[in-house]
Amino acid sequence: MAKLFRAVIMGPPGSGKGTISERIAQSFGLKHLSSGDFLRENIAANTEAGVLAKTYIERGLMVPDHVMTRLLLPRLEEMTRHSWLMDGFPCTLAQAKALNSTCDLDLVISLNIPYETLKDRLSDRWIHPASGRVYNMGFNPPRVQGRDDLSGEPLIQHDNDQPEALVARLRHYKDVAKPVIDLYKSKGILHTFSGTETDRIWPYINSLLSTKILSRPEMDTQHIPMP
Ligand SMILES: Nc1ncnc2c1ncn2[C@@H]1O[C@H](COP(=O)(O)OP(=O)(O)OP(=O)(O)O)[C@@H](O)[C@H]1O
Ligand SMILES: Nc1nc2c(ncn2[C@@H]2O[C@H](COP(=O)(O)OP(=O)(O)O)[C@@H](O)[C@H]2O)c(=O)[nH]1
Secondary structure, three states: OOOOOOEEEEEOOOOOOOHHHHHHHHHHOOOOEHHHHHHHHHOOOOOHHHHHHHHHHHOOOOOHHHHHHHHHHHHHHHOOOOOEEEHHHOHHHHHHHHHHOOOOOOEEEEOOOOOOHHHHHHHHHEEEOOOOOEEOOEEEOOOOOEEEEOOOEEOEEOOOHHHHHHHHHHHHHHHHHHHHHHHHHOOOOOEEEEOOOHHHHHHHHHHHHHHOOOOOHHHHHOOOOOO
């Protein structure tokens, strides 16, 4: 049976989780799972949990742990035959404990990015709300200004990406993430990457993953022998 690989990427808002997850998914063939995308799918489909989650997200609040775990864990249980990388979950200790009871993680990537960098990136972040695709006017601008590359639909900015909201979001992230980071450190699976540019961090993440993962998407098809 093939060795499956399960990883989590953590970091404050704007640290590049989504951007780096996409690169990892493309280079190593892991499925990129995003808690935000998953919530948006549930909201669009009007599921019971989606309707509930929406009431929190609209107020700029985190969705309660029990709603998140009820939504995400069954989804992960369906993924027993896939390697995956999860972005945005767990972000509290309760979520991490719930995840722990479902699967063994191989690796946790934690991004450590200075506040000034986060502030600059987020004030320039544009989002295609329907898909969650993310742009930055300097780093990865859309082909047509203000429009999503694939659908051509308008891009928006989130109020809570603006500097006034960011300090509170970062403080909250630090408070809730610290015990999660400590937990993964104690398990010996935490790898922290610091810097101000995704393009400079990426080679280190790439080479770490190259030592842990055998190769590209074929790994999902379960024909790769155990090392
Ligand atoms: N693990 C989670 N626990 C609780 N709420 C969550 C979780 N993941 C996402 N959410 C909720 O869904 C919303 C959208 O999540 P998403 O990750 O797309 O965007 P975000 O808050 O802008 O995060 P980031 O800036 O880090 O990308 C969050 O603002 C939060 O309300
Ligand atoms: N200028 C700049 N912007 C970046 C860099 N890496 C990511 N971004 C942008 O910064 C914003 C936040 O990145 P994102 O991947 O959404 O971070 P997340 O909130 O952790 O998922 C997005 O607009 C990205 O396009 C970088 O190295 N430089």
